[in-house]
Amino acid sequence: MEKVTNDTIKHVAALAQLEFSEEELAKFTPQMGKILEMAEELQAVDTTGVEETVQVVDRDTVFREDVPEKWQTREEMMKNVPDKSNGFVKVPVIIDKDDNQ
Amino acid sequence: MNFTSTIGLEVHFELKTKSKIFSPSPVTYGAKPNTETNVIDWGYPGTLPMVNKEVYRLGLMVALATHSHVNPVTHFDRKNYFYPDNPKAYQITQFFKPLAENGYVEVEVHGKKKKIHIHEMHIEEDAGKNTHGTNGFSYVDYNRQGVPLLEVVSEPEMTDPDEAVAYLEKLREIVQFTGASDVKMEEGSMRIDTNISIRPAGQKELGTKVEMKNLNSFEHVRMSLAYEQKRQQEILLSGGRVRLSTRRFDTNTGKTVLERVKEGDADYRYFPEPDLPPYHIKQEWVDEIAANLPKTADERRKIYVDEYGLKPYDANVLLQNKESSDFFDATVAAGADPQQAANWMNTQVNGYLNEKHAELKDIALTPENLAAMIKLISDGTISSKIAKKVFAETVANGTDPKKYVEENGMAQLSDESVLAPMVKEVVDANPQSVEDYKNGKDRAIGFLVGQIMKQTRGKANPKVINKLLLADLASR
Structure with missing residues (x-):
């Protein structure tokens, strides 16, 4: 496994729109290293023939009926919105979208 | 290349x-x-x-x-x-x-x-x-x-x-x-x-x-x-x-x-x-859904053309959307003649929807009322001309066609025993038209029909009048 350096953490932080001070980097770099070492240990386990775990809850096929309900008003929903206009949520334009949905 | x-x-x-x-x-x-x-x-x-x-x-x-x-x-x-x-x-x-x-x-x-x-x-x-x-x-x-x-x-x-x-x-x-x-x-x-x-x-x-x-x-x-x-x-x-x-x-x-x-x-x-x-997903649920799937457009098309005798074009117009096809099926189920129902759906009903920019679910017309109106035409109670007035009322307000026709005195006069004396009276009063008819001028019939319609204020059934007129003229 590639060694985790301050530069690795800086790169991941930038992707997550975060900024860390030098002291924080000194703390996070070894922590992240330990987490990845732990993951590497787990990868050593032989999982041949073991079905992947998708859910830890022992339930399946939980449905609700198709009954519409009004829970919150627009005013309630908008309480945490920093910028709004005519009932819309106002955000900076982001054009470069691969909206592959 | x-x-x-x-x-x-x-x-x-x-x-x-x-x-x-x-x-x-x-x-x-x-x-x-x-x-x-x-x-x-x-x-x-x-x-x-x-x-x-x-x-x-x-x-x-x-x-x-x-x-x-x-x-x-x-x-x-x-x-x-x-x-x-x-x-x-x-x-x-x-x-x-x-x-x-x-x-x-x-x-x-x-x-x-x-x-x-x-x-x-x-x-x-x-x-x-x-x-x-x-x-x-x-x-x-x-x-x-x-x-x-x-x-x-x-x-x-x-x-x-x-x-x-x-x-x-x-x-x-x-x-x-x-x-x-x-x-x-x-x-x-x-x-x-x-x-x-x-x-x-x-x-x-x-x-x-x-x-x-x-x-x-x-x-x-x-x-x-x-x-x-x-x-x-x-x-x-x-x-x-x-x-x-x-x-x-x-x-x-x-x-x-x-x-x-x-x-x-x-x-x-x-x-x-x-x-x-x-x-x-349980197979029983899948089977239940499969058993209750609505008829496909292809299945409906086959019924419309093979069983009802509709032209493929008319069938396809009805099948442009599910609502139209369902409405037609319900109209036929309510007793309407399929060909008549298709004609009304594809002309008058579609014309009204286009004019109002509406869908079938938005208007007052019901399949039962459309079927009732078609039956009034086919049994001779109303003429196709009167039917247009009845349709306008029914489509706009959901009025029962039979009731509307009765309340407004719109029913055609089809009783031969009532119409025969009127026909005789008109023919007797117009010897020139009888002469013209015998000389091969078919227009004379039109004139005589017009006279009878005038007398009945347009309520006489034209089919019945024609039949009675021809019989009367043949006997002279």
Whole structure:
């Protein structure tokens, strides 16, 4: 496994729109290293023939009926919105979208 | 040099539910922005999705109607991407274990039948609607967030734009007649993405694909694919290389415009949705849905033409949408003659709907009232001229035709014992017309009919008058 350096953490932080001070980097770099070492240990386990775990809850096929309900008003929903206009949520334009949905 | 095109299509259908896929927010079209949402739709921390059973039922109907293999176990996955219309920063979809796979749609193109296979279909949530302003800001409405979608992904088996459109028309018809979606492209309840690549004829390896998103009419699909075929051919013939890209169809110029070049497929870091359990679809449920599937358009077409004797054109007009076909079926079930019912549906009823920009569900006319009015015409109670007045009243106000005719004294006079003396009186009073008729002037009959109609204030049944007149004249 590639060694985790301050530069690795800086790169991941930038992707997550975060900024860390030098002291924080000194703390996070070894922590992240330990987490990845732990993951590497787990990868050593032989999982041949073991079905992947998708859910830890022992339930399946939980449905609700198709009954519409009004829970919150627009005013309630908008309480945490920093910028709004005519009932819309106002955000900076982001054009470069691969909206592959 | 000849080229072969390879076309694949991805179609999103908005499923016709009352509430959203993972929350009980109402599903509406055209509501004020952000009024039909709740904390689940907005992805508030601590909220959990819960699957709407109706979404599965409608999805299974489409799967069965397209001969697809229903997966007995399905689960949901997270598709991660950041964009303001996606409040959780992931979309819940089905990537690893979709609802159904390996279906097909049979189409007829250029006189040949062809099966176009469906790779898979899966259910997922729609995103909100992002409107870009001119001031550096976008405006987001989350009403559409969480509306259930069924995405149907074809195999890349179509080779020209006509095949692609034939597939879309057939798929639209199938989905509409299951009742799973109202497939209104203008409202976004059917949306189309296309993929097209070309390669020299005989070459095994596929060319580089170009994607076009959110095409909102079949004609635009046809035009954009035809344009892309030509554009890509010109690139290859001039020794160039087609780039993996997403393009947009410009409706004003009829050309496709580059939106972005892809470096490869986007990495959405799919992983199983931890907030939802796996879904085991019991065979009994699938069988029950299969047993209750509505008649397909093809089955209805066969009944209309073979059993009712309708012309294929009239049958196809009735089958333009499920509502129209259902209304016609109910009118016939209420006792109307099928040919008469088809004539009224395809002319007067459609004319009224076009004039009012309305749908059948929006107007006061019922199949029972239309059938009652048709019966009044066929049993001679009212003339076709009077029927138009009765129809105008019934379609506008839902008035019972029989009652309306009785209350307004609109019934035709068809009783021969009442009409015969009137006919005799008119003929006796017009010896010149009798003479003219005997001399071969058929117009004389028209004059005599007019006189009787005048006497009865237009209420006499013209058929009965003609019959009585001819009998009277023959006896003189």
